[in-house]
Amino acid sequence: xxxxxxxxxxxxxxxxxVINWLEHNSIDVLCLxxxxxxxxxxxxxxxxxxxxxxxVSGQKAYNGVAIFTRHPLEDISTGFAPIVGETLAGDxxxxxxxxxxxxxxxxxxxxYVPNGSAIDSDxxxxxxxxxxVLREYLQKLLTEQTREICVCGDFNIALExxxxxxxxxxxxxxxxxxxxxxxxxxxLALGLQDVFRKFTPEGGHFSWWDYRSGGFSxxxxxxxxxxxxxxxxxEQAISCYIDIKPRKQIQPSDHAxxxxxx
DNA sequence: ATGGCATCCAACGGATGA
Numbered sequence: 001x002x003x004x005x006x007x008x009x010x011x012x013x014x015x016x017x018v019i020n021w022l023e024h025n026s027i028d029v030l031c032l033x034x035x036x037x038x039x040x041x042x043x044x045x046x047x048x049x050x051x052x053x054x055x056v057s058g059q060k061a062y063n064g065v066a067i068f069t070r071h072p073l074e075d076i077s078t079g080f081a082p083i084v085g086e087t088l089a090g091d092x093x094x095x096x097x098x099x100x101x102x103x104x105x106x107x108x109x110x111x112y113v114p115n116g117s118a119i120d121s122d123x124x125x126x127x128x129x130x131x132x133v134l135r136e137y138l139q140k141l142l143t144e145q146t147r148e149i150c151v152c153g154d155f156n157i158a159l160e161x162x163x164x165x166x167x168x169x170x171x172x173x174x175x176x177x178x179x180x181x182x183x184x185x186x187x188l189a190l191g192l193q194d195v196f197r198k199f200t201p202e203g204g205h206f207s208w209w210d211y212r213s214g215g216f217s218x219x220x221x222x223x224x225x226x227x228x229x230x231x232x233x234x235e236q237a238i239s240c241y242i243d244i245k246p247r248k249q250i251q252p253s254d255h256a257x258x259x260x261x262x
Numbered sequence: 263a264t265g266g267c268a269t270c271c272a273a274c275g276g277a278t279g280a
Contacts, residue, residue, distance in 0.1 A: 009268075009269070009279085010268090010269060010270080013268090013269070013270095034269095034279085036269070036270070060270085060271080061269080061270045061271060061277090061278085062269095062270080062277090062278070062279090115278080115279055115280055116280080117278080117279080117280085123278095156279095156280065173280090174280065175280060208280075210266080210267080210280070211266085211267040211268055211279095212265085212266035212267045212268090213265090213266045213267085214266090215266090215267090222280080224280080251268090253268095254267090254268075254279085254280080
């Protein structure tokens with residue numbers, strides 16, 4: 001079984017590329033972020049014709065997440081509120097960034113973590129607040145359920161310096177500032193492991209490259225798209241890799257898909 | 263580098279991304 005995560009930066013713009021990629025890769029579960037479309041306008045049919053079940057949670061212009069699965073999902077929910085309650089979720093569910101469902105004995109959690117804009121901005125505070133609620137959300141899922149969990153998506157955080165092409169001076173940069181790294185480490189301390197590092201200990205592997213200034217051709221990248229697994233799933237994983245081929249195409253997403261295989 | 267490039271809305275410039 002292969003579970004992929006891919007920030008496509010608009011599913012309507014990237015529709016044909018995602019179709020081509022699915023036709024050439026045997027993906028069982030595809031978690032998408034930044035679909036950027038309301039649910040009724042999501043291009044469902046072409047993906048259903050490929051044999052996928054679609055579960056979407058979108059909004060106009062921004063954010064949006066979706067899960068495609070070969071076998072139907074169960075126990076699906078979107079946003080924080082169904083798991084942590086309305087009080088703790090507050091207004092965070094106005095932005096569509098969370099969708100989850102169960103396949104076989106594995107719960108898939110697909111996340112689009114807020115970008116944060118700049119470390120002295122309101123959006124950065126929003127990112128930290130969102131991560132605090134995410135911790136409660138995952139703690140609930142981990143303690144109330146006995147099944148294994150795969151938490152994947154665009155985290156907009158590079159946890160270690162080796163996840164950045166040039167880490168020097170990045171402590172004041174979003175995606176690598178100490179507060180957001182600490183917030184993510186506290187989430188992983190609940191009992192989740194970065195499966196990419198099971199197979200690839202060295203740095204220099206990235207999942208996002210800036211469109212500007214030739215980021216990709218100069219390999220000025222960041223590894224910010226992740227699969228975090230509970231221990232038994234982590235043990236069962238047989239590979240985890242970043243597929244940079246779609247990033248080389250004309251009019252690509254700025255992110256590459258990341259795949260874990262069991 | 264308040265830079266670079268891409269996407270969306272419904273403008274033809276502004277917001278957002280990371």
